Amino acid sequence: EAGVTQFPSHSVIEKGQTVTLRCDPISGHDNLYWYRRVMGKEIKFLLHFVKESKQDESGMPNNRFLAERTGGTYSTLKVQPAELEDSGVYFCASSQVSFGGTGARETQYFGPGTRLLVL
């Protein structure tokens, strides 16, 4: 079974340009997450889709970031216009959730990440 895939693996753009990142989750996973790691700091949550709906977008830094998941399959994350501080590694993760006596059981599986450098 294929894992989470992300494209591109690397992107170098100039400040003010637009970049679109793509994530393909594991087949059948309804949950899709975006995270990013900036400047060697901790990995921070950006947003969470359940199928095509945004469940939680509390981590999105500002309105320059737009995430979509049309049809509930792959997702895109667009940064427009890009700023220097947007440089970092953007990770996508997917999961399925089961609910039981011990609460929600979920393991998020991550893709390889997209390394974004804004010059």
Next chain:
Amino acid sequence: AQSVAQPEDQVNVAEGNPLTVKCTYSVSGNPYLFWYVQYPNRGLQFLLKYITGDNLVKGSYGFEAEFNKSQTSFHLKKPSALVSDSALYFCAVRDIDSWGKLQFGAGTQVVVTP
């Protein structure tokens, strides 16, 4: 609010020696704890998780982690480190009664020398 602390930026260990990577956490309810590893130029790989039950959790590649509720810790351990274990290790947590976003620590770089 959830938080995770990995107090060591880097851990150095000789091959064959025991390896411990420390993690402490804070959640409002019961914790759901994870360890992930990132090898050079690779993505995050799931190692192991604690939900409930036995405090000692076994995972991939010979790693295990011990949940200690009184000390709010979830340290990752391996009895005998390999050079190939050199990587960046991340601890993560969320409240067991919710689902969704994980709170990650800053990561610990493990360097295993021959």
